[in-house]
Amino acid sequence: MRAGPSTGPGAFRARPRPRWSDPTVWLRLAALAVIAAMPLVVPSFQATDLAIKIAIFGTLVASYDVVIGYTGIVSFGHAMYFGFGAYAVALCLGRFGAPTYGNLLLGFVIGAAVSALVAGLIGAFSLRVKAIFFAMITLAFAEFAGILAVQWSALTGGEDGLSPKLPGVFAVAYDGGRLLGVPVTGKLVTYYAVLVLCTALFLLMARFVVSPLGRALQAIRDNELRAEALGVPTFVLQIVSSTFASMVAATAGGAYLIWVRYVNPESALGVPVMLDVLLMVIIGGIGTLWGGLIGAAVLLTARLVLPDLRGLAVLLGGSEVAQRLTARWLLIFGILFIVVVFFFPRGVLGTAREALRRRPGRVPGDRS
Amino acid sequence: MKRAAPALALVALALSPLLGMEPRVYLTLTVAGLAMGMLIFLVASGLTLIFGLMDVLNFAHGALFSWGAYAGFSAVVLLNGWTGWAESPSVLLNALSLLAALAAAVLVALALGVVLERVIIKPVYGQHMFQILITLGATIVLEELIRIVWGPNDQVMPVPMSVQGSWDVADVIVLRVPVIAIGLGLAVYAGMLALLHRTRVGLIVRAGVESGEMVQVMGHNIHRYFTAVFALGSALAAVGGLMWAVFRQSVSPAMGGEQLIFAFIVVIIGGLGSVTGSLVGALMVGLSYNYVAFLFPKTALGVNMALMVLVLLVRPTGLFGAAR
Numbered sequence: 001m002r003a004g005p006s007t008g009p010g011a012f013r014a015r016p017r018p019r020w021s022d023p024t025v026w027l028r029l030a031a032l033a034v035i036a037a038m039p040l041v042v043p044s045f046q047a048t049d050l051a052i053k054i055a056i057f058g059t060l061v062a063s064y065d066v067v068i069g070y071t072g073i074v075s076f077g078h079a080m081y082f083g084f085g086a087y088a089v090a091l092c093l094g095r096f097g098a099p100t101y102g103n104l105l106l107g108f109v110i111g112a113a114v115s116a117l118v119a120g121l122i123g124a125f126s127l128r129v130k131a132i133f134f135a136m137i138t139l140a141f142a143e144f145a146g147i148l149a150v151q152w153s154a155l156t157g158g159e160d161g162l163s164p165k166l167p168g169v170f171a172v173a174y175d176g177g178r179l180l181g182v183p184v185t186g187k188l189v190t191y192y193a194v195l196v197l198c199t200a201l202f203l204l205m206a207r208f209v210v211s212p213l214g215r216a217l218q219a220i221r222d223n224e225l226r227a228e229a230l231g232v233p234t235f236v237l238q239i240v241s242s243t244f245a246s247m248v249a250a251t252a253g254g255a256y257l258i259w260v261r262y263v264n265p266e267s268a269l270g271v272p273v274m275l276d277v278l279l280m281v282i283i284g285g286i287g288t289l290w291g292g293l294i295g296a297a298v299l300l301t302a303r304l305v306l307p308d309l310r311g312l313a314v315l316l317g318g319s320e321v322a323q324r325l326t327a328r329w330l331l332i333f334g335i336l337f338i339v340v341v342f343f344f345p346r347g348v349l350g351t352a353r354e355a356l357r358r359r360p361g362r363v364p365g366d367r368s
Numbered sequence: 369m370k371r372a373a374p375a376l377a378l379v380a381l382a383l384s385p386l387l388g389m390e391p392r393v394y395l396t397l398t399v400a401g402l403a404m405g406m407l408i409f410l411v412a413s414g415l416t417l418i419f420g421l422m423d424v425l426n427f428a429h430g431a432l433f434s435w436g437a438y439a440g441f442s443a444v445v446l447l448n449g450w451t452g453w454a455e456s457p458s459v460l461l462n463a464l465s466l467l468a469a470l471a472a473a474v475l476v477a478l479a480l481g482v483v484l485e486r487v488i489i490k491p492v493y494g495q496h497m498f499q500i501l502i503t504l505g506a507t508i509v510l511e512e513l514i515r516i517v518w519g520p521n522d523q524v525m526p527v528p529m530s531v532q533g534s535w536d537v538a539d540v541i542v543l544r545v546p547v548i549a550i551g552l553g554l555a556v557y558a559g560m561l562a563l564l565h566r567t568r569v570g571l572i573v574r575a576g577v578e579s580g581e582m583v584q585v586m587g588h589n590i591h592r593y594f595t596a597v598f599a600l601g602s603a604l605a606a607v608g609g610l611m612w613a614v615f616r617q618s619v620s621p622a623m624g625g626e627q628l629i630f631a632f633i634v635v636i637i638g639g640l641g642s643v644t645g646s647l648v649g650a651l652m653v654g655l656s657y658n659y660v661a662f663l664f665p666k667t668a669l670g671v672n673m674a675l676m677v678l679v680l681l682v683r684p685t686g687l688f689g690a691a692r
Binding site: 074125126128131132133136137139140141143144147148275278279282286330331333334335337338341342345 | 500508672674
């Protein structure tokens, strides 16, 4: 009992902060360094686009993990808040205001506020029903938001979406000369702004889940009845958790908008985005927070690389069946996905942690 | 009184639009709504078995729906190629070709259902999260297989001549396909009720859901029964898919995904595991969709969601759900 790392009352006490001898801290810093160095080392747009999207979606997935992995609420509406953030920023910059820094900030604030309001209302109305019903209700709301975005085209631009202009240093045309031999373009400034934002959100969430509040949430996840009996206000805390996560998701959505400079219902709001997030959180590992980055990296890279497998058809003899097989890269993806769920049900990080946990001695980086 | 409340709600819902439209339009819309409700019920009834009774969140249900539609499509096309049954004016031959399509759809879905249950569902009984994920993966694979076998584009479903067209009853145009759908839906409903509540198999399955261990102790191989129930649910999805294809006169690889959310909504509105609940829920969804689509076209798609949220807020276990 004493030796068990995550069971028993000891798990409730906050653990000491990670020391610099902890290898996982260095791994995280390395991941940050790789993404930060990407536009300087690999100048191709595809690579930088992939790197920053991994950061953005990693943040989104981590915020979903706060809800599903740390609080135990299964929600299918989380991607909706991502879309809210993206649309709020796009509307403030495009339809309702000039592209100024003030409006940019206002967009982020409005996106987070609307998301918090909607998440709070949905939670207050429907968190009392059974878990799977809550999942379906959130799915219904997400679906409804998607329909609204398509139908209300006077506001949202319908299927075509919005492509606002960005202010000052973020604008495409911005030219900041050269800094240490690197041309400073609007795209580069945006890249680092988004990266800083995502890093800040990540640190915020990492702090959130180890705070006393986060500990209480994990108690709810592990045993709701017991938590309630111990005097934890489970209902209120569940609402707080989903509200917090929705605000993070909205901010990530805003970051997505200023990088892509475009938003439409399909790419940011709809159920397909939700499915992606679900896949990413599973691949990375539920309840690990940082697994989100791994999940996003795996899925987005697969999306980028697998369609290129079409070339393999030539090697397989170029028959029609071979061509059809390789053209349908999603098939390979689906099979891979089933295999991953079967053999690594805890995701990459979860499996790694379990392996480490089985080793005698100290447990590095176990903060779940 | 409490038992009658959902039925009363359904009747009230069905009558409410009379306030705002002509009786003739109302009748047409009602028939269309009932037909749509029955089509949805065909899909949802399979889900009721799998999700409601066995508590398995089967997101692959939509893919099985598409497979059923494509299997029936192939059967009709092949038969028509050999014998020209679908194009002949004879009602009997038309019916035979549809029956062949039905048989093909059911057989394919039964086989797929057995494979799915044995290979990917069995290890994840009782784990909702993994059921969602694994069946999502299965959906991707099954849909892609459809695209590989039949090609990625929509195709026109050849519908036998005597099934097309409409009857004209007292100035109300009644399409034939919806009438067939209503008949088939009622037959499936009666069959399921009889199977679950009047036969020994139904008794064992219901007991197995309550306490699997106990049923096994009594000497019944519960796994075999569950496989059978899953295959039966898959077959119902396929029947729904085939009817949908006949109704729309087309098949497309993604057709099942669109229906899946409807089916889940219906099962939840009706209450988990209740066949009657699914029927009432499906009719409610079908009727309200048609009325609202006529009165306020833009909000039609949101109305099902609104209906579900409303029902769950009033009765968190669904209309006919037992408090579990």
